[in-house]
Amino acid sequence: MTRTLLLLVFFGLLTSCTRNKDEISPGLVGSWKLIESLADPGDGSGTYQAVEDGKIIEFTADNTIISRGTFCLPDTVSAVPRVVATYSVNDSIIIPMDCESGWNTHFELMGPYLILSNPYCIEPCLQKYARIDH
DSSP, X not given: OHHHHHHHHHHHHHHHOOOOSSOOOTTTSEEEEEEEEEEOOSSSOOOOEEOTTOOEEEEOTTSEEEEEEOSSSTTOEEXXXXXXXXXXXXTTEEEEXXXXXXXXXXXXXXXXXXXXXXXXXXXXXXXXXXXXXX
């Protein structure tokens, strides 16, 4: 009887623990390379166009992003990789460290691709990334 009661209490404690609200998405952590971008002219006719030598961004397990470019402007690349942003899986946003407040970039995993929706465009302005570390 005591053993059963102890097992029930242990199981209850185990299942009652809460997890971190902003959990890491195992599918997101890793390196991604920009392969296509879309800039719609305003009439819905925009299509993805291939990008050569696209920038690489790395989502880390500690909710930071390392990149050679900023998220403030499209495709701005610097020579040195550095931490440029943090991200929230729950809100699906990238929070740049060097942009104006509120210039968060939304992201979505769509099959094997990571799609970023940039806030500096009036019309749809998307970037498509493919995973480069398997």
